[in-house]
Amino acid sequence: MSDLLLEDKQRVYRELDAVKSDFAARGWFPGTSGNLSMRVGGFEPDRFAFAVTASGKDKAASTPEDFLLVDQTGKPIEATGLKPSAETLIHCEIYRQTGCGAIFHIHSVYNSIVSDLFWERRAVPVEGVELIKAFNIWDEEAVIDVPIVSNFADIPRIVPEVKERLDRRIPGILLRKHGIYAWGRDAFEARKHLEAFEFLFEYVYRMALLKR
Numbered sequence: 001m002s003d004l005l006l007e008d009k010q011r012v013y014r015e016l017d018a019v020k021s022d023f024a025a026r027g028w029f030p031g032t033s034g035n036l037s038m039r040v041g042g043f044e045p046d047r048f049a050f051a052v053t054a055s056g057k058d059k060a061a062s063t064p065e066d067f068l069l070v071d072q073t074g075k076p077i078e079a080t081g082l083k084p085s086a087e088t089l090i091h092c093e094i095y096r097q098t099g100c101g102a103i104f105h106i107h108s109v110y111n112s113i114v115s116d117l118f119w120e121r122r123a124v125p126v127e128g129v130e131l132i133k134a135f136n137i138w139d140e141e142a143v144i145d146v147p148i149v150s151n152f153a154d155i156p157r158i159v160p161e162v163k164e165r166l167d168r169r170i171p172g173i174l175l176r177k178h179g180i181y182a183w184g185r186d187a188f189e190a191r192k193h194l195e196a197f198e199f200l201f202e203y204v205y206r207m208a209l210l211k212r
């Protein structure tokens with residue numbers, strides 16, 4: 001491993017560890033769910049690598065075995081006994097499609113409910129709520145649709161749907177009755193987007209109840 005990659009790996013692991021502790025404190029990783037990743041530098045544009053959470057870990061704990069480096073196909077690029085997140089292939093596809101720098105996945109009650117409530121239209125509509133601006137969409141009374149894809153147990157089957165449904169304007173995609181993937185150019189932006197999505201999903205859920 002080059003010195004440059006090693007330095008970047010250490011920086012990225014530190015950043016991911018801080019995000020992980022913060023999200024765990026918010027209750028965003030129930031039952032070991034969720035996964036995080038961040039791109040590491042030093043690769044050509046057509047090849048890339050990223051750090052991803054190891055599968056099945058207690059994400060509230062901080063240990064030396066929380067992350068590993070994988071390539072653009074999701075395979076480890078260093079000798080390790082750790083298994084990358086079971087959902088690594090979804091991260092690979094999102095990096096390929098968007099060129100983003102960080103991807104965060106969490107399960108919450110609100111994102112799970114709205115992903116099922118609006119399953120028939122395959123997207124959650126959000127209308128005119130101020131926090132849409134967190135996605136760099138500045139139109140007054142903007143209306144957005146957050147795409148929802150199937151939650152197949154076989155992760156490779158989800159990947160083509162992510163490819164087809166991903167909307168470059170919207171930095172997130174829902175898996176039905178499962179959770180959200182949110183991304184950004186770096187950890188700061190991915191976290192900002194995720195917080196905005198979770199706010200908007202709670203808003204949509206509560207508004208749907210009020211309107212019943």
Ligand SMILES: CSC[C@@H](O)[C@@H](O)C(=O)COP(=O)(O)O
Pocket residue numbers: 031032033034035053054055056057084085086087105
């Ligand atoms: C423990 S239930 C959640 C998992 O099935 C999965 O959806 C998830 O988010 C975490 O998987 P992981 O392999 O630890 O990254």
Ligand SMILES: [Zn+2]
Pocket residue numbers: 033034035087105106107178179
């Ligand atoms: Zn998940």
